[in-house]
């Protein structure tokens with residue numbers, strides 16, 4: 634099971650959320666967040682505002698079609714899902730984006746400790762480096778995003794994908 638509030642809290646940085654959801658194309662920075670192309674209606678100029686609400690979590694509002702929601706609604710819209718009927722699926726995707734795992738069992742921990750596949754280590758390091766970059770932990774977030782072009786963000790996301798593939802490959806190797 635997932636802690637939905639925990640996921641909402643972890644995914645509370647507008648620019649990071651926009652990046653991990655792949656909404657940087659056409660994005661414009663604005664005070665307190667970003668304006669992106671609306672995921673629920675077709676448009677050429679971004680009118681969907683992604684910012685941090687008073688409770689510290691993401692608020693989404695489209696000034697063109699009046700659609701509003703939180704980070705889960707945004708995740709659902711990006712993935713073509715319905716936040717009510719596909720709620721569990723949406724939460725699982727958001728948890729993955731937030732780096733939250735549902736399985737905290739000792740078995741999982743023991744397994745990750747014993748595995749010494751260099752491919753897994755490499756995947757993990759790439760993953761952490763990309764996540765760090767996206768989170769702007771090493772540099773002030775504003776400076777990072779300002780200096781980052783959409784291409785650089787896309788590169789970082791590609792790194793994350795490559796890390797996932799490496800992990801899968803290692804899993805398959807172990808299973809074989």
Ligand SMILES: [Zn+2]
Nearest residue numbers: 671674695698
């Ligand atoms: Zn809209």
